[in-house]
Structures are given as C-alpha cells and as structure tokens.
Amino acid sequence: xxxxxxxxxxxxxxxxxxxxxxxxxxxxxxxxxxxxxxxxxxxxxxxxxxxxxxxxxxxxxxxxxxxxxxxxxxxxxxxxxxxxxxxxxxxxxxxxxxxxxxxxxxxxxxxxxxxxxxxxxxxxxxxxxxxxxxxxxxxxxxxxxxxxxxxxxxxxxxxxxxxxxxxxxxxxxxxxxxxxxxxxxxxxxxxxxxxxxxxxxxxxxxxxxxxxxxxxxxxxxxxxxxxxxxxxxxxxxxxxxxxxxxxxxxxxxxxxxxxxxxxxxxxxxxxxxxxxxxxxxxxxxxxxxxxxxxxxxxxxxxxxxxxxxxxxxxxxxxxxxxxxxxxxxxxxxxxxx
Amino acid sequence: xxxxxxxxxxxxxxxxxxxxxxxxxxxxxxxxxxxxxxxxxxxxxxxxxxxxxxxxxxxxxxxxxxxxxxxxxxxxxxxxxxxxxxxxxxxxxxxxxxxxxxxxxxxxxxxxxxxxxxxxxxxxxxxxxxxxxxxxxxxxxxxxxxxxxxxxxxxxxxxxxxxxxxxxxxxxxxxxxxxxxxxxxxxxxxxxxxxxxxxxxxxxxxxxxxxxxxxxxxxxxxxxxxxxxxxxxxxxxxxxxxxxxxxxxxxxxxxxxxxxxxxxxxxxxxxxxxxxxxxxxxxxxxxxxxxxxxxxxxxxxxxxxxxxxxxxxxxxxxxxxxxxxxxxxxxxxxxxx
DNA sequence: GCGTACAACTTATGCGCAAAAGGAACCGCC
DNA sequence: GGCGGTTCCTTTTGCGCATAAGTTGTACGC
Numbered sequence: 226x227x228x229x230x231x232x233x234x235x236x237x238x239x240x241x242x243x244x245x246x247x248x249x250x251x252x253x254x255x256x257x258x259x260x261x262x263x264x265x266x267x268x269x270x271x272x273x274x275x276x277x278x279x280x281x282x283x284x285x286x287x288x289x290x291x292x293x294x295x296x297x298x299x300x301x302x303x304x305x306x307x308x309x310x311x312x313x314x315x316x317x318x319x320x321x322x323x324x325x326x327x328x329x330x331x332x333x334x335x336x337x338x339x340x341x342x343x344x345x346x347x348x349x350x351x352x353x354x355x356x357x358x359x360x361x362x363x364x365x366x367x368x369x370x371x372x373x374x375x376x377x378x379x380x381x382x383x384x385x386x387x388x389x390x391x392x393x394x395x396x397x398x399x400x401x402x403x404x405x406x407x408x409x410x411x412x413x414x415x416x417x418x419x420x421x422x423x424x425x426x427x428x429x430x431x432x433x434x435x436x437x438x439x440x441x442x443x444x445x446x447x448x449x450x451x452x453x454x455x456x457x458x459x460x461x462x463x464x465x466x467x468x469x470x471x472x473x474x475x476x477x478x479x480x481x482x483x484x485x486x487x488x489x490x491x492x493x494x495x496x497x498x499x500x501x502x503x504x505x506x507x508x509x510x511x512x513x514x515x516x517x518x519x520x521x522x523x524x525x526x527x528x529x530x531x532x533x534x535x536x537x538x539x540x541x542x543x544x545x546x547x548x549x550x551x552x553x554x555x556x557x558x559x560x561x562x
Numbered sequence: 563x564x565x566x567x568x569x570x571x572x573x574x575x576x577x578x579x580x581x582x583x584x585x586x587x588x589x590x591x592x593x594x595x596x597x598x599x600x601x602x603x604x605x606x607x608x609x610x611x612x613x614x615x616x617x618x619x620x621x622x623x624x625x626x627x628x629x630x631x632x633x634x635x636x637x638x639x640x641x642x643x644x645x646x647x648x649x650x651x652x653x654x655x656x657x658x659x660x661x662x663x664x665x666x667x668x669x670x671x672x673x674x675x676x677x678x679x680x681x682x683x684x685x686x687x688x689x690x691x692x693x694x695x696x697x698x699x700x701x702x703x704x705x706x707x708x709x710x711x712x713x714x715x716x717x718x719x720x721x722x723x724x725x726x727x728x729x730x731x732x733x734x735x736x737x738x739x740x741x742x743x744x745x746x747x748x749x750x751x752x753x754x755x756x757x758x759x760x761x762x763x764x765x766x767x768x769x770x771x772x773x774x775x776x777x778x779x780x781x782x783x784x785x786x787x788x789x790x791x792x793x794x795x796x797x798x799x800x801x802x803x804x805x806x807x808x809x810x811x812x813x814x815x816x817x818x819x820x821x822x823x824x825x826x827x828x829x830x831x832x833x834x835x836x837x838x839x840x841x842x843x844x845x846x847x848x849x850x851x852x853x854x855x856x857x858x859x860x861x862x863x864x865x866x867x868x869x870x871x872x873x874x875x876x877x878x879x880x881x882x883x884x885x886x887x888x889x890x891x892x893x894x895x896x897x898x899x
Numbered sequence: 900g901c902g903t904a905c906a907a908c909t910t911a912t913g914c915g916c917a918a919a920a921g922g923a924a925c926c927g928c929c
Numbered sequence: 930g931g932c933g934g935t936t937c938c939t940t941t942t943g944c945g946c947a948t949a950a951g952t953t954g955t956a957c958g959c
Contacts, residue, residue, distance in 0.1 A: 228945055228946085229947095230946090239909045240946080240947090241909065241910085241948075242909080244947065253906085254907065254908080255907060272680050273945085274682065276612075276613045276616040276617040277617050278946055280915065280944090281947045282914085283914075313667060317667065320668075325664055325666075325677070326665050327663065327665075342563065343610065343612050345563075345612065477843070480847045483849075484849055487849045507843060507847065509821075510817045510820075510821045511848065566915065577916080577917095579937085579938065581916070581918085585917085590937070590938085591936095610915085610916075613914085613915080614916040614917090617943095617944050617946090618944055619917070619944085620944070
C-alpha cells in the first residue's frame, strides 16, 4: 500500500501538500499542484491507512453494534431471523454517513465496553442489553450510546432508548379481541421483563378498561429451550380450552403454538383465536394468516443509527423514542357472540 | 484513556518494560517489577489503543464480512431472515480466535475492496458476491479471501469457496418425489445462476436418471419483487395442474407458494406436492409441515471463518469445501400410484 | 522603499505502541 | 583479571498520518 510519504517523494513535494490535497483544503495549495497530486492519487489508487489517521485524529469512524447473546438459541438475538433487518438498517444508515460497523455479539456488557474502548469506537448501539453493571462501566466510557428495546429505568436516565410503543400494541390487539366478543383471553410469553413486560401491561390495561379481571392463571408461560419446548407446548394446548383467545408476545410463538394446536386437532380460529406481535413472514405466510401487531424492525435500526449520528454531531436527543405499531387484521380471530 | 507512557512515568520506569509485561515476555523483566506493573495495569484497567498497535504491527485483527446487497428486498441478503445465523457463526468463530468482525453490506465488490484495504483488514469473507470485477480488484489486495456460496468458475481458481452440495440436495429430494410416484415435476426459482443453477442441475439429473424428460416448461419462474410477486404467483398457480409436484429452490418460495395455492383452494399435498430447500422455521411451523432439504447455515459461517483463520495461520486450504445436505421428510408430499 | 498581507509551500512534531539496539551490573570460568 | 553470557533494564526509532509552526516569495498600499 502506497503512503503519503512515498507519493510526496515521487512528486518531489512535501507530505503536507499531498495531505492538504487529500483533504480538499483549497487556498492552501495552487490549482496546478492540486491537479498534479490528484491525478497521481487517482493513478495509484491511494487509500489512507485508517489506523494512522485514527491515531493522529483520536477517532475511529467505527460504530459498534452490540447484540445480546445468551446460551439458549432463541434467546440469542442473532439467532432471531428478523434481527438481520435491524442490522441492515443500522449498517445502511451509518455507511451513508461515512462510518463503519463493528458487530459484537455477547451477553457480557463489561466485555463489550472493554472491546469498545479498545477500538476507540466513536459510538455504540446496544440491542437487548439491559444490565445495570453495563451502565456503570459505560459511565467511565464517555462516548455516545443508544439503546434499542431497553426498559431499564436506570438505563433510560443515561442513554437514549429507541423502542416501540409495545404497550399500545398489545392494548390495541387485545382490545380488538374484546370487540370481537372475547372475554377469556390468555397471554403467552416466556418471561416478564423488559419488552415482554410492556406487552403484558398493554394486554392487562385493555382487559381492565373493558372491566375484565386479570388473573395470574391467564399468563401462559412458554419455555423456549429446545429440551423443554415440546412439553411446554403440550401443557399450554391442554389448557387452551380455558380460553377463547390467546395473545402471543411474538409471531414466532404464535406460529409455534398454532402448529402445536393444529397437530392436536384444535382448529384456529374456530376453536380458539390466536394473535401475535411483530408481523413477520412467519405469520404472513401461515394459513390461516396471522392477525398481529406490525412493527418496522428496520426502522428501529435506522432510527437508532440516526439518533447516534445526531449525538455524534453534538446534538441532544430525547431519552425515549417510541416507534408506532399498527394492528394487522388477518384470519386467526373469530368473532364470537 | 491511559497510555503506556503515562503508566511508565507513574511507575518511574521505561515504556518498554511496561510493554513487555503487557505482552507477557518473561525473562525480560524481573518478577518483582512484573508484579508491580501488573497490579497497576489492573488498577487502572489499561486497554491498549488498537490503532497505535495496528499501526506499529501492520495488522488489524479485523475480519471483514461482506454481504451482497441488491435493490430488491429479497435479493438483499441481509434481508433474508436466515443470514443472521450465518453472521452469528462467523462472529462467534473469529471472536474466539481474538479477531473482530466488520460487517459490510454492498453490491459493489470494488467498493468493498477499497474499504477492506482502508482498514487493512486481515482477511475477508464474501457471501453471495460473485462478480469477476471483484476478483480482478482483489488480485492487487493480497489478503486471504474465503467465499461462501460462490459458483464463479473464475473465483474458484483464486479463493476457497465454502458451499453446500446443492446439486446433491435437489437430486435427493427430486428422487424422493419420483420414488413416491411423481413424474410431472416442476422446478421453481427466480433465476438460473450460482446456487440456483446448481439446485436446478440436481433436479434435472434426478429426472434424467429416472428416464423422465426435462422440458423448459418445467421451469417455473417466480418474480420476487413486491410489485410483481402477486401476478407471478397467480400465473404459477394457474399452471399448477400441469404438475403433481413442485421442487422449490428455497423454503421461502415453497411457503409463499403454498399460501397462494391454499388461497385458491388448491390443497397441499392432496392436489399437489411441494418441497423446499433450506429447512428453516418457515417450513417447520407451516401446516402441513414442509418436506425439504436441510442445510446448516450457521455451519457455513463457522466453516468459512475457520477456513479463513487457517489461511491466516499460513495454511493452504482446498479450493472447494462442500457441506452436506440432508433430506427432511415431513407432510407436503403425497404418495401417488 | 518599507511594512504588511497573503499565497504556497516545507519542516518538525506527536499520536501510542512495538521492537531493535544499547547499556549496566553481575556471574562464573579458565 | 579479563571475557563471554545473563539478566534487567533504558534509549531510540519508526509505523502513516495530521497539523502547528516556520519559510519563502510576491503583490500591494502609502
């Protein structure tokens, strides 16, 4: 790889002059030499050494995207088929702004922070990482951080969070079920934290507003580990007759549940109505097609990246940015009277 | 961020001594000072400046992962829900080897090569990038390159390719259809290049081995652009009565087609048998569950990364590595007599 | 004809690190 | 008691770049 020094030598001028041309500093160099240098640069296809540049400038032009990883396959976000849209959104946005993306998958916020300070990353996007330990570590590290889908109270004080109006989403779809005559409505999820908790709250609120009492038996817990999922699904199917509808926390679970129900001869929506959340291909191509709550996952990535870029440019951004959801009515809900 | 120089100053010793401790060069430094330095390093949580290190060492510890992008959503690989598994495989493997991953999404091989030489990336994994122009550019750039799913004849001469035995996969599943009594079998795809061509060839070979003649009307072309897909699906459904089975080039298309067929009252597998390729959630949770060809997409990422790491360590690797496929028999094929 | 201003350069410095080269002190050995 | 070999340090150099500071030449104003 050719260096500025070598170019300067061959053109018989100083490195500063070459550097000035590269940075388009007009007024510092005559049109004549400028052209000479530019032509040479084009000829040799000069590419700056980023390490040297970053060292001199104390910046990196790197934005880190850290994804939560856990032991279990479907708790490891990179294994969620639809994260790739989010990744794509982030990459596209920052690339257009002249940044590069370093992807990091880990469950250990502290490890990520170390990595981030090693690389002198200019900014960081954390997806699915809660962890108050991470917040403590990131305090030292002064660079901008934007979170995605974090409901950590502590975190929200420190960083901008880009999320969804999860509560409104499940509120709307639960309300839709109620309008269709349903009263015995269950909620299915694998945990009661963060995003899932917000969705649960929306569901509860819709019940409350309709004067329907929520009981803890309405919560159907699915255990997603491959060793337990079959047993877990079996229990849920056995209890399905207690309800006329089930609000699932995600399309993935909705579709998984529907497959299990159909395998047991329980028909959707005739015997039971099922709704999801996310609106991805899984529900779209299922028959009957899944009634669900739409979210634009790519927009989440784009918004997070945009927000970070704003911070990088020195602007303040709000603590909480909530993207809207939209009810998508398809064929898995039966009107009952 | 604290520097070696600052540490040396505070401990009243030279930077080289500190650097030696950091690099664990025993024998160069007494146990006494070693401990002193180590304690200090732990205390201040020293993190090296990678830019400086890389500049001095002329390496980067970065591995680039470049994904093909195209204008249309489903031709943009990052939008394929199942690429994330591959990304996860690559990330995990290289992280365990002490490397970092830079993700790059572009359709322009030349642009990628520029980026790659800017960052002085140690090695590169190209996924879905064919382009003989890219090969030419990469000639200049001497770093190791591993391709995934590339069928470029020219490319194979230069790089190791990690792929699938695509031909065998469609051969096996077509053969299975034939064994179930099918003779009028169509093949559905959106193009006839690379991976899709190999899958088409496997299908043709199975037909030939069974003495069934292949006609060009057996090829059902699907147009995946959102503006055209409905019309395209409609044409295909209208022609479905010409066949008793359709081999789809991917699970996504198989599931998309099944939804369209069901919407038109054509039943799978009673009226027509459908098989896919990939074995992902889409087919797994569909009812009837999709008969398909399994591939381990994460393994592709892991293998590509491993291969690259081997090259980085100075080893030669074979030009072509083909991962096996496996027939997964479920419920979308009817036995006919 | 002297000072000022400015254009168009060059020289010199430092970013943080790694490593080559250079020393000083000590040991054992013939 | 001089010499090679260790051990444990320090000094120095340079990676490629950006930039502050310095230099020259020339035009201009009065």
